[in-house]
Amino acid sequence: ASTLGTQAAQSGRYFGTAVSAGRLGDGTYTGILDREFTSVTPENEMKWDTTEPSRGSFNFGPADQIVNRATSHGQRMRGHTLVWHSQLPGWVGSIRDANTLRVVMNNHITTVMNRYKGRIHSWDVVNEAFADGTSGRLRSSVFRDVLGDGFLEQAFRTARTADPAAKLCYNDYSIEDWNAAKTQGVYRMVRDFKARGVPIDCVGLQAHFGAGGPPSTFQTTLSNFAALGVDVQITELDIAQASPTAYTNTVRACMNVTRCTGITVWGIRDSDSWRSGENPLLFDRNGTKKSAYNAVLTTL
Numbered sequence: 001a002s003t004l005g006t007q008a009a010q011s012g013r014y015f016g017t018a019v020s021a022g023r024l025g026d027g028t029y030t031g032i033l034d035r036e037f038t039s040v041t042p043e044n045e046m047k048w049d050t051t052e053p054s055r056g057s058f059n060f061g062p063a064d065q066i067v068n069r070a071t072s073h074g075q076r077m078r079g080h081t082l083v084w085h086s087q088l089p090g091w092v093g094s095i096r097d098a099n100t101l102r103v104v105m106n107n108h109i110t111t112v113m114n115r116y117k118g119r120i121h122s123w124d125v126v127n128e129a130f131a132d133g134t135s136g137r138l139r140s141s142v143f144r145d146v147l148g149d150g151f152l153e154q155a156f157r158t159a160r161t162a163d164p165a166a167k168l169c170y171n172d173y174s175i176e177d178w179n180a181a182k183t184q185g186v187y188r189m190v191r192d193f194k195a196r197g198v199p200i201d202c203v204g205l206q207a208h209f210g211a212g213g214p215p216s217t218f219q220t221t222l223s224n225f226a227a228l229g230v231d232v233q234i235t236e237l238d239i240a241q242a243s244p245t246a247y248t249n250t251v252r253a254c255m256n257v258t259r260c261t262g263i264t265v266w267g268i269r270d271s272d273s274w275r276s277g278e279n280p281l282l283f284d285r286n287g288t289k290k291s292a293y294n295a296v297l298t299t300l
């Protein structure tokens with residue numbers, strides 16, 4: 001096939017991109033979006049600071065724009081993200097009472113998931129909860145510090161009730177290398193959830209890579225997570241300087257793992273990227289396909 005989405009579909013996978021509501025008026029951008037991609041992740045519009053800027057007051061305008069457009073163009077949606085320490089409004093970060101924070105977290109998950117019920121194939125229920133470095137434990141955040149490590153389990157249970165049809169994912173960065181302590185920490189959590197019947201369906205590996213691309217253990221990491229009984233998804237792929245080899249290695253690892261169900265790149269053109277200085281994407285600022293694009297298309 002001649003596009004990323006149609007080629008990925010031949011093996012039952014989706015090929016997605018992050019989308020920004022503010023760019024939907026750009027015809028070059030939407031032209032590529034509709035031609036190439038079968039899944040859409042809102043880049044910022046479903047984050048807590050946008051969806052619930054003050055307690056109980058929800059703002060779905062920007063996310064609605066993206067979801068409505070994707071739905072009418074036949075694109076599937078990833079939900080990103082419900083519980084995250086970043087892009088979190090100050091009113092949540094200053095809660096010190098556990099009962100209050102539990103109610104607030106559960107209400108946020110339930111209200112946002114209900115809004116888009118039936119229209120999201122996979123939700124990043126919790127994003128980036130694990131610490132960098134060698135601890136293999138959760139990072140400090142208002143959620144961990146006030147609710148304890150059990151906030152993750154609570155979030156996933158609440159999410160399952162809110163939209164039983166959505167796949168519930170844990171999403172993080174720097175969990176691509178099997179030998180990293182952070183990867184091992186996430187692996188133990190997923191194994192524990194599966195053993196105790198806590199609902200989890202997928203692990204999202206962000207895959208924000210340096211110029212060398214994925215670590216040599218990347219495919220091993222994908223297949224080891226999959227062996228726990230979850231899907232894996234590459235959720236935010238971008239690679240400094242976008243070498244075709246680095247992109248090929250990333251996509252091949254997913255293609256070699258049956259339960260790797262889809263790949264999302266974190267933006268369309270280099271000029272759309274949060275790392276625009278590194279030219280990490282598949283299209284240049286004019287919307288022209290880069291050599292990395294051809295490498296991905298032939299590897300899918």
Ligand code: XIL
Pocket residue numbers: 043044127206236274
């Ligand atoms: C980034 C967005 O791309 C930027 O526009 C925003 O300023 C900051 O967040 N991990 C994630 C994404 O899960 O939500 C982040 O997106 C990139 C890192």
